[in-house]
Amino acid sequence: MEKMIGFIGMGNMGQAIVKGILEAGFTTAENVIASRRNVDLLQELHADFGIRVTGDNKEVAREADILFLAVKPHLYDSVIKEVRDVVKAEAIIVNIAAGVSLSDIAESFGKPVKVVRAMPNTPAAVGEGMVALCFSEGLSKDEQEEMVALFGSLGKAEIVEERLFDAVIGVSGSSPALLFMVIEAMADAVVKAGMPRAQAYQFAAQAMLGSAKMVLESGAHPGALKDAVCSPGGTTIEMVVKAEEAGLRNAVIQAVEAAVAKSIEMNG
Numbered sequence: 001m002e003k004m005i006g007f008i009g010m011g012n013m014g015q016a017i018v019k020g021i022l023e024a025g026f027t028t029a030e031n032v033i034a035s036r037r038n039v040d041l042l043q044e045l046h047a048d049f050g051i052r053v054t055g056d057n058k059e060v061a062r063e064a065d066i067l068f069l070a071v072k073p074h075l076y077d078s079v080i081k082e083v084r085d086v087v088k089a090e091a092i093i094v095n096i097a098a099g100v101s102l103s104d105i106a107e108s109f110g111k112p113v114k115v116v117r118a119m120p121n122t123p124a125a126v127g128e129g130m131v132a133l134c135f136s137e138g139l140s141k142d143e144q145e146e147m148v149a150l151f152g153s154l155g156k157a158e159i160v161e162e163r164l165f166d167a168v169i170g171v172s173g174s175s176p177a178l179l180f181m182v183i184e185a186m187a188d189a190v191v192k193a194g195m196p197r198a199q200a201y202q203f204a205a206q207a208m209l210g211s212a213k214m215v216l217e218s219g220a221h222p223g224a225l226k227d228a229v230c231s232p233g234g235t236t237i238e239m240v241v242k243a244e245e246a247g248l249r250n251a252v253i254q255a256v257e258a259a260v261a262k263s264i265e266m267n268g
C-alpha cells in the first residue's frame, strides 16, 4: 500500500499495530510515520521498525493519508484540537480508543471527517489480532474495503455496529489480559508440581492456542469440546468440578462484564 500511515501515540497498541502491518507486508516502513510524547523512546522505535519518527504530532498529521490516534482516550480531544488544522482534507482518521465514539471525533474536529472506529487487541502484534470496525459517513466503498484489509492483515477484522463496541472491548479488546492471567495461573499450578517455569508457559500457552483453534475450526459447541476431554472417572472431570466449585465461569463472566461496564461508563 502506497498511502502514508501516521500514528500519533506509540505505546502498547500503536506498536502492536505497526509491527502487525509491517510483518504482514500490508505496507513498508517508509510509508509509516509516528510521533509520541516521550521522544527518548522514538529512536528505539526507529531502530526496531525502521519507520520514520518525530516528536511533532503536526508533522504526522500533515503527511498521513490514514491517521491513527493511538493515545489514551482522555487525550483524544486535545490531540485532535492540536492537529485538526493541518490534517489532509481526504485523510481517514482511525479511532482505537475505548469509550470514544464516531460522533466524539467529529465534534472535536468541529466538522465532518472520515472516521474509522476500530477496537483492536495486542495479539495484532503477532498476526492474531481480533478487530471490530465501524465507519462514519463519507468513506467510499473502496476506502472501507481498504480499512478492512488493513485490519485484516493484523489477524481477523469484522464490521460491527457501533452499539456493540462495549461488548467487543470485553470479549476481545481487554480479554487478552484475562487469558494471560489464566496461562500464568496454570503455570503456577504445574510449577508447584515440579515443572520448570519456562516449560510450563510453553505447555499452557500451546494448550490455549490449540483449544482456541479447535473452537474456530470445528464450529463445535465449546461445551461439547470440553466433554470430549473428560474421560469417565478421569483427571479432567476432577479439574472441571474443582473449577466449578471455585466459580470459574462466574468469575470470567463478572470480569468480562466489568470491562463492558467500564467501557459504557467511559462513553460518558
Ligand SMILES: NC(=O)C1=CN([C@@H]2O[C@H](COP(=O)(O)OP(=O)(O)OC[C@H]3O[C@@H](n4cnc5c(N)ncnc54)[C@H](O)[C@@H]3O)[C@@H](O)[C@H]2O)C=CC1
Binding pocket: 008, 009, 010, 011, 012, 013, 014, 035, 036, 037, 038, 057, 070, 071, 072, 073, 075, 079, 096, 097, 098, 119, 120, 121, 122, 173, 174
Ligand atoms: N493496550 C491495548 O491492549 C489496547 C488499547 N486500545 C486503545 O489504544 C489507545 C492507546 O492505548 P495504549 O497503547 O495501551 O497506551 P500507552 O500508554 O501504552 O500509549 C500511549 C502513547 O501515547 C503517547 N502520548 C501521550 N500523550 C501524547 C501526546 N500528547 N501526543 C503524542 N503522543 C502522546 C505516549 O507517549 C504513548 O506512546 C487507548 O486509547 C486505548 O483505549 C485499544 C485496544 C487495545
Ligand SMILES: O=C(O)[C@@H]1CCC=N1
Binding pocket: 098, 169, 173, 174
Ligand atoms: O484497558 C483499556 O482501556 C484498553 C482498551 C481495551 C484494551 N485496553
